Amino acid sequence: MPAARRLADDVEVFRIEDADPESTTFHGRDVFAPAAATVHEAGVDAFHEDAAFSAFEDYTDRTFPDPTEREDGITGEVLVVDGFGNVVTNIPGEHIADRFGESVTVNGAWAPLRRTYGAVEEGNRLATVGSHGYLELAVNQGRGDKRFSLSPGARVRLKWT
Secondary structure (H helix, E strand, O other): OOOEOOOOOOOOOEEEOOOOOOOOOOHHHHHHHHHHHHHHHHOOOHHHHOOOEEEOOOOOOOOOEOOEEEOOEEEEEEEEEOOOOOEEEEEEHHHOHHHOOOEEEEOOEEEEEOOOHHHOOOOOEEEEEOOOOEEEEEEOOEOHHHHHOOOOOOEEEEEEO
């Protein structure tokens, strides 16, 4: 198992007390925009003084395991499969950024490294960098989790071809 990265020891976690009912659209924006505005205007210290925020000590520190680089590729793991079946890994996009246009095998399954889904025909596999900056394994108009046979926690061995 690769080593895990942790948050800095001096991280403070706050609970946002949201009295407004959950909106049906953009609830995250409605909750986090005021928090961001508070930090921007008054700094993090304002969280200690504002009743809408309370210090939270009992939290779970989620860590991402580090991928392992090898001469012939990189090994990581699946962090999550999104609702569309896109497989999000712990492999940072910078590890493949200079290889777009090439192909790889993922646990033995061939896939082209492409910047966009539209760069492959509908129904074809691809490896790309998703909006969070990590390697994603996907299928244009399909489910990458099914085509690559991957689920959260699964090992991913990316091999340069």
